[in-house]
Each structure stands twice: as C-alpha cells, then as structure tokens.
Amino acid sequence: MLRARIVLAAADGATNAANAARHGVHVDTVRKWRRRFWERRLEGLADMDRPGRPPVFTPVQQAQVKALACELPADRGVPLSRWSTAELAAEAVTAGIVEDISGSTVARWLAADAIKPWQHRSWIFPRDPDFAVKAHLVLDLYERTWQGRALADDEFVISADEKTSIQARCRCHPTLPPGLSRRMRVEHEYDRGGALAYLAALDVHRGTVHGRCEPTTGLAPFARLVEQVMTREPYASARRVFWIVDNGSSHRGQASIDRMATAWPNATLVHTPLHASWLNQVEIYFSVVQRKVVTPNDFHDDAFGAPAPHAQDRRGHALLSGQVLDQRVAEPGRADQLGGFGGDQAGGGCPAEQEVRVPVGHPRRARAARGKVLGTLPSAPVGGPR
Numbered sequence: 001m002l003r004a005r006i007v008l009a010a011a012d013g014a015t016n017a018a019n020a021a022r023h024g025v026h027v028d029t030v031r032k033w034r035r036r037f038w039e040r041r042l043e044g045l046a047d048m049d050r051p052g053r054p055p056v057f058t059p060v061q062q063a064q065v066k067a068l069a070c071e072l073p074a075d076r077g078v079p080l081s082r083w084s085t086a087e088l089a090a091e092a093v094t095a096g097i098v099e100d101i102s103g104s105t106v107a108r109w110l111a112a113d114a115i116k117p118w119q120h121r122s123w124i125f126p127r128d129p130d131f132a133v134k135a136h137l138v139l140d141l142y143e144r145t146w147q148g149r150a151l152a153d154d155e156f157v158i159s160a161d162e163k164t165s166i167q168a169r170c171r172c173h174p175t176l177p178p179g180l181s182r183r184m185r186v187e188h189e190y191d192r193g194g195a196l197a198y199l200a201a202l203d204v205h206r207g208t209v210h211g212r213c214e215p216t217t218g219l220a221p222f223a224r225l226v227e228q229v230m231t232r233e234p235y236a237s238a239r240r241v242f243w244i245v246d247n248g249s250s251h252r253g254q255a256s257i258d259r260m261a262t263a264w265p266n267a268t269l270v271h272t273p274l275h276a277s278w279l280n281q282v283e284i285y286f287s288v289v290q291r292k293v294v295t296p297n298d299f300h301d302d303a304f305g306a307p308a309p310h311a312q313d314r315r316g317h318a319l320l321s322g323q324v325l326d327q328r329v330a331e332p333g334r335a336d337q338l339g340g341f342g343g344d345q346a347g348g349g350c351p352a353e354q355e356v357r358v359p360v361g362h363p364r365r366a367r368a369a370r371g372k373v374l375g376t377l378p379s380a381p382v383g384g385p386r
Helices: 004-013 016-023 029-044 059-069 084-094 103-112 132-144 219-230 252-265 282-294 311-320 323-328 367-368
Strands: 154-170 190-203 208-214 241-247 267-272 353-357
Touching: 004 016, 004 029, 016 029, 059 084, 059 103, 084 103, 132 241, 132 267, 132 367, 154 219, 190 219, 190 267, 190 282, 219 241, 219 252, 267 353
Parallel strands: 154 241, 241 267
Antiparallel strands: 154 190, 190 208, 208 353
C-alpha cells in the first residue's frame, strides 16, 4: 500500500521531497519505487527474489503447531499434564504436521502469539445455585444495608475467618539483610517448630480487627473468637451484629446459625456463597499478614525469647503460644508497618488476643460484584469493598 501511494503521489505531481515527507520515508525510498514502477510497472512494486534459504515451514504448518499447543496433552493420549516446547516439537512430528522441527523453532512461533502452554492458572466455577442471592446479602451489608433497610448506628458488620497452618520455620542460618545489588537471603533449610491457626474478626466499617491464636480450628476456637468480640463494647450492647463467614467446618450450615443465635441473641450469622470466600473482607487482612508478617517465614530466637523444653523447639514455642502475632501485628510500633495499619493493643498472652485499627474505605458494589471486593493491596483501605 505504501509503495502504491508513493507512485500515485508522484503521478499527482508531488516532488520527491514532498512525497517522502508525506509518507514518512527517506527521499531515496521514493526514488527507488518510482524507478521500479517506471521500469516494470505494477510488477515492480512486488518484492523481488532475495538471496538466502527459502522458508522451511509453511504458514499452515505454523498454525497447526500453535493449535496443537492449545490442546491438552491428555486429549492426544500424551501422559503429560502440560506441554513443553520440546514435547510439542516431538508431537508435531508424530502427528505428521512436519517432518522435523526443533523446540527453539516452536518457542519462537509461540512467543509471537504469547502462547505459553507450560503455564497454568487455577480457577473455580461458582456452583452455588443461590450464588446471586447470598452474594447480594453480603454486598448489601458492606454498604450498611440489610433487607432494604439502612443499618442503624448501633448495628455492626463483622467479617471473620481463620488463617490455618501458619508454620514456625526456624531457619538453620540467620537471614541476611539486603545489600548493594543483593536481595535479602533466606536459608532454604529449616527446622519445623509447629503450626497454629490465626482467627480474626474485622469490623468492616469501623476498621478494627480482633484476633487470637489457637492450636487448631474448630467449633470451640471459633466460639472463643465470637465471645472475645461479643463481650466487648460496642458489640455487647449493640442492637445487632452481623457476622459474615464462609462455609468452613467451624461455621457451616444452619446449625452454625442456630448456635450463634442461641449463644448471642443479638448476633446474626451470614454465609458467603459456596466457593466464594473471596467475598469475605477479612481476607485482605490475612493477605497483608501473610506478606508482611509471616513471609519469608523465618522465626528466630530473638523475636520471642520464650523458653521451651528443648532448644530446637524454642522458636516454634513462641509462635504456637501466640507471641508472634502479638509482637508482629498487635504492638503499636509494628502494626503501623502493615500497609498503613495503626494499632492499639487490647489484649495479649496465650492464646494471643489483639485488636488492630485499620483504615476504613468507602463501599463500591460495582467492583465487588466483579469479584474485586478485596481491593488493591497493600495500599487500599480495608474498611469496605474496593
């Protein structure tokens, strides 16, 4: 098209300089295509034969190899979970697409279309038949609405869950801080110091987190978390306190709703849809705890100073007793390092009990409906869906 436009502009009387400026090319390019058209007419505008090896593979063969990369190996009877370029090359030969091809050639073709069959991403299809109804209730509560009525000042929304299996890994060599052109170095080998569960309840609109550490999850640990919250003001005298939870075994089904109503008449348990724990606002807090407190999971003696029967258990003992999250989350001097968290400690000991103040945002149902209620970490406020 460019070559034809150059020739047509010259036919209209444009000079070589004006023609080159109009089409963004050098003046020598204009001269070349005018000369080629003068000598060979329309055939002169086509590419001439060039030296070098002719193409080995046709465009159809390239498309067939790319289509092969978009199939699952099991569909072709290959005992693999995903393709590599070498295996795709071998399968292309076996399938008769090409006589011979290298893995590097396949890699170039796939890179051109950003096809990466060796990568995968997990996802889950919502299977709850009442997904929309249940999600609507949760999102309404985030907007301080319940059954079409705005919540009063003495009605609160709590988002609660458990962070399970927090391991106390005691690295066999101290972690080295970052240096010039060097990342922080964490020893790969470690001793196991045990594990605990961290239970947290986030007041969605007040921006307060109540948490405790337990050896495991279950009905009793969750009941203790509820008691920890419901016996404190303003929840003890509140008109209603809505507890948003997922469908974990500690608070599953109608039985959990009945237990909550019996133990705490002013509490109402609201479940997220099945396989939709991402609607639970407390997950944003757990994400920050994981990335800024737990990772890279190196709990050394100096962080705790707690005695243990054996030296190899000393580090894990403090984690299991709840001192880790007391020190790294609940202390005012450290809590403000968690992406803007300010802190005021409301308890401590074993198991750990703490209350952390977090920023409060404004609810936006549109993004919540798209599955983005947790917002952007770590800078986004935690108080409402973002």
